[in-house]
Amino acid sequence: MKIAIGSDHNAFQLKETIKGFLADTEHEVVDFGCHSEDAVDYPDVAFEVSEAVSEGKVERGILVCGTGIGVCISANKYPGIRAALAHDVYSAERAQLSNNAQILTLGSQIIGSEAAKKVVEAYLNVSWAEGSKRKVDKIIEKEQQFVSQNYKEAVAGNNCSVN
Structure with a gap:
């Protein structure tokens, strides 16, 4: 699966951790930034990832900011996008199974890197069943x-x- 990933500067380290985790899988990752801890506005990155998902350039997206809320709100402003905030495996699975969310959002100040990997894995390992x-x-x-x-x-x- 081709996955877009992006973050603001507050979540750069977690984004890099998730990107590394995904590199060890069969998934192809497209990084929309940020590419350092230099300040960047999360809506800009969220809009770029949302556009890539909306246009079918990638199958799904993962966005990270401090709480995951800002990128979630921003992504959901993009027509056709359903972004879901999840910090646990069950919510990540339901984001896809129940809501067909194309974008998962996470908060770097809320979730640790090991838990984030499990949440991302749960989100990517299920498909919408149209339930x-x-x-x-x-x-x-x-x-x-x-x-x-x-x-x-x-x-x-x-x-x-x-x-």
Whole structure:
């Protein structure tokens, strides 16, 4: 499987650990950065990984930041992407089995490297069985409604501001 991986500077070391772990498997890894501990904004990396997944350049993605929350929120802003935060094996499996999440997110300040390897392995070793297809289809349908509308109109109707 071809997997995109990315992180911000806070999670660089864990990303490198996961990348090394995946290199010892049959998976091909495409690293979208960051490539050092120099500061980088996590949304930029999350958007690049999401784009690669969305365009079919890779099959799945793994994103890491301090908590995993920021990259998860960012990835989920990309149309067609379902990213899931998981710090345990069961949640990682369910992310794929129940939700067909194309991207797994992790927090480097939340999970240790050995546990992260187990979570990544669990996520990659299962495939969507369409058991929750009806629910996932509802998510896709709602997203398509918003994507097809003028974005500013949708946001204005929710009393949010757009810059």
